Amino acid sequence: MLCCNCALDRGFEGYDQWACHHCKARLRREKRERIQDALKQAEAAESVRWNRSQLSVVGKGRAGKTAFVRAMLGKAFVADSQSTVGMEGMTCELSTVMTSGEKRWREQTDFSCELALAQVRQAATIYRGKAMHDSYDLIQSLEAQVHVEEKKVSHSETHDDKTKQKDAERPERRAAKRIDDTTRIEHKVEASSSSSNFSSQDEVVKDNKLFTSSSELNEVNGDDGISKFDQNLVMKSMHEEGFDDAIVFELWDYGGQEVFYALFHFFITKYGMYAVLFNMKDMMAGEEKVQVCLDFIDFWLSTIYLHTRDPSTQSCSPILMVGTFKDEVSDPLQHLYISKVLERKFQSHLAWPSVRFFDSKACSTYDDKNSSESSSHLGFKDLQERLGRNSNAEVVRELFDLCDTKRSGKVSREAVLKVAMAETLVFFPVDNTKSHRDPVIPLILKEIEQIARDADYIKHRVPYAWIKSFDKMMASNRDVYRLSEVETLARGCGMPSSRKLGLKQEVLEMLKYLHNLGKIMYHHEKSLSDYVIAKPVDFIIRPVTQVVCEVSLHKPVYEAEARRMGREWKDLQKRAVLSKSLLQVLWKDYQDKLDLLVSLCIKFGIFVPLRPEDDGNVTSFLVPNLLREGSLGQAEESLPADALTCFMHFSSDASLKDKYGLKRSDLCSGFLPSSLFSNVLGQAMVWNQCTSEMEPQLSKGKAILSFGQHKFLLRELKTEKCFEIKIFVENPKYVLDRLRQIVSNVIATCMQNLRPHILLKSGSHHVNLDALVKNVDEQSGMWFGSELRQVERLKQEFRPWLPSKDLLSSYDLFISYRHGDFDSELV
Template identity: 20%
Template sequence: MESMERQVNPVIKDAVGGFEGRLITDARRDAESITSSLWDFGGQQVFYSMHHIFLTKSGVYVLVFDLRDLLQQEKGAVWLDYVSFWLGSIKLHAPTAPLLMVGTFLAENITKDDLKRFDSIIQNVAKTKFSNIVRNTQDGLLFFPIDNRERLGVFNLRTQLEYTIREDESVRQEVTIKWMLFLDNILLKRTQVSYITLSEAREMAVDLGITTISEQEQALRLFHQRGALIHLTSTDILKNIIIIKPQWLIDSLGKIICDPGLHADVVEFKNVGLEDDFNSTFNDALTTRDFLDYIWQGEPIDFLVDLMKRTFLLSEWNFTQGEPRFLIPSLLRSTCPDEARGIKCVFDFSKSFLPVGVFQRLLCLCVAIAAKSKLRILEPILFKDFCSIELQQNSKINLKTELSNIILFVENDKQSFRNFSIIQSMLRKINVDVLGTGLEWSEYMEDPKTGKLFSQSVAKSNQLAPWYSNPEVTEEIKIATVKNMELNSFLDNFQ
């Protein structure tokens, strides 16, 4: 330890000494300065399934929409879905974070009467979705109408945004000079690379006198929470990569979770022998490692695959002969034309919010369980809103999503409670690992004799058949869903 200190101290003295003098001078001049990071999510709906990775409890959110959509009646429903989705998602991940709503294209024949009417619409939507919206006091509105080209309303928005940021308590958190230097040195790498390895970060930290692993991880965790970088730690593969350009991750995932039109030149894939892989990816939501290698060439592919697995955006697919493939449920497009069969259990999210991507993640976990089975089971049947799958041999379930519900249909009565417990545990894990525990739902079980639905607590107390009538399942299946529980360990509980 002493020899390390002798090696490190001169570096600290030079770096911190020079930095300290500059810091004092800069602090006196720019004591009130604030630097903000801006993350831009794509407008494509397929991005909705992955946005949860980037939302944190801290920060200030800005929801931007096109005012012209409110002028056109035919676009009203689309606008409502868009705004409702983002209000619900932000409330789910950051219920206390301030939110500014911004309407663009103010100069496009928008009158004062239009603004009042828009404000009334927004008030009606917001009052049931999100309460911590920053008001536009200058214009007496709940939103900020602006026009970038004509610079209308921009100064007012910028002033209110800066004020809101300054009022955030987290902005005033003090850290040591060594931590500030540590972050500065990490972010200097942005000019060269989009990510660094954990070992590279540790070397930077040691050079600055941050020698213990616990302090290094504490600093990285703070940088992650503040949006300066992304450092995921649920597996060794993820932990080894520190993303210093968050937009790089959005862009990388957006190359595969995207509308197929993004890859307009199909001839390009035909020329490299990947035409079938392209069609399989965007027609059937089944991709290959060769296809991922091509679109992610030069990137840390194992990291990106592992990230998608651990956030339930991708699962292995080994139900067919030939090259192993991966399922990406958010690329499923067609809807199921048939009615589901079996007694049903309803997971009802109507009292809160069912985000886009939850059902797709549930499909991922179901496929992952089925793929781990050592017995021969049927190939799953998948649609955008439906799944028919054997979680174990001769125990087929059907899952369907509609409105604010996810509905489980069980075809084998003897496996009804076990299958309910599996789906319940999966939803809990998605909630803990991806959604910050903000998801809420109620559960209702069907009485097959009458077709009536009863709450899970009533069904349990009345020993409603077949859910609670089988003596082999009188004790509820307990599955650990602690945060960041290793995925394979979680899946092994069901084998």
């Protein structure tokens, strides 16, 4: 037989495509050289498209989040899975199976060196001759931002600069402009591909057969250019089509119980997407269950919007709503009904434009048994019956009208099904018991991949120095670093990559980037900015959930021992008071970092140190998230009847600040993050302890506190999305100002897009205090519905809340040295 390369007869028979061993050796050598060359080029580059994203799976407890994650990973369904404690994270690679074209998500456990992986991927791109036309240099876009900032300072007044200023606030948008220099690598890629003998994919695949194992690859020459990389990785890069381009996700499975929500604010970040899960059975149950289910979805949509809103577009990270238990709620009509209920409820939600819909026509979601129904006819009542007596009549009517195109008052079952199966749903219905065999799961994976590929952040070319620094942080077993330590480490890895940014600025940008990708935790807020948490789940979630958890569902590791502490255990469960000695037991496994953990928990607002003993040592903490619901008993009953009342309303909708005369229904569309009250309560407690001897009275949504002599009641009104503040002294401004300060501190730490508004009640209206002060100051009246109230009337009605200027009019300078009847109005 003739060799297919040199055409010499080597006398070997039986193969169509046969190369003699001389030719094979030459081809191997040549191929090895090309791989070597590609690796060298990749190594010589300074940055790489990292292809990272994240998916967070959130929703009510027991909604099927963990089962859904397992389904996406192709793991078998577990009938009685354990409730997730806090949250679980994993790194997964989303790749395409060549034979079926199906998406597959693989947990990545074998790569410890991100830089090497990124370089081999880059080499694979070069080797395959692919150009990366849509990547943008991150450093250059940051430098451009700095440049604009500098200009902004020097020419802040000109109109021209104002426009650029706007641009500076939109780094992602700016990055979307092609930066010519980033094509450096692409030219190299193109050059390399033109020098390569391989022009088509087929030839590459054939060529891959030259090396069938990593040891074979290593045998030839043994040159360092290749052997310093993981040989399996290099083999993979050659054999696996799509390896160079696969997206790696951080996948987060959140625990659904409310006690954990205080922790989640620190984990929800911009880069990535969110799957909001709900149990479809809840949506078909009675009104109460439907409401709870909708409230949870509302909470998550608002939370995602709050933490991921892009100020330039006003939109948030993409969201997929997923309905579980399709095995039990399987009728396509039920799905359409649920979809309509969700649409009605959330179509004006700020996060709604970011919700991705499901085109049910895209797959054969429904079994044949559904489509082979008899052709008898249904009236409106029959349809309602089919959807259950708890169904919402208005929605059923909408569905009926949708099917009854001839307006005959009757629709055939066939027509109903046809409509139900053809409509786009606002959520993805899944049956977790089928795991990845549910046809909707691959569609969800496809959607997730598309979202990631379209995102701006995925197109950034990340400096090698950043990835190297990240590797270094992960390589040591440390969970947490001081910022200065990261700076030193980063310098050792070749930072700053940009002299213009400088080391400090570039390190901050790197930390922000890694945080947004869910790789580390870093908060720029003053009290937290000195700590870089390399392994947030291990470092914070694991220990904190030993204290903050629902004991009936999640057992702390040392529960038996803790229970033996009798009164102290009871104090924690009943009064949310945690003694240091109990903490020593619950955190037995974290003794070496106990002090640091305690101080971080205080900074995160999870623990509030209670009044120190006489020797100045703190021996116990309040854990506000563990407070129980209930009345404040005698303390509440004996409160004076007359109090000055105001409301602190919260919303992510910036336009609300300009509105006054709000109705109760306007308030309900705000957003009150579930842990905000407990956080504020914690800080208010601290101020109470500093300024007053009065023992605070606390329960989950209510507290009686005192700032100095100023006693007040603070209450959470969940439906109206506000705090009610009843103040029992003549001048309410001191308490209000201090509470405003506390709220802004909490918001600055972890909810930066949230806006508080102080409202005063007048009849059926709520007046915005800031607008009121402004109007009174400008001597203009205010509209209350159709009634215009003049300034004098406003002054009279709201006098205690308005700044007092009576005494000021007779002084140029007023120095107050005491609180007394005479000057209490001013201080």
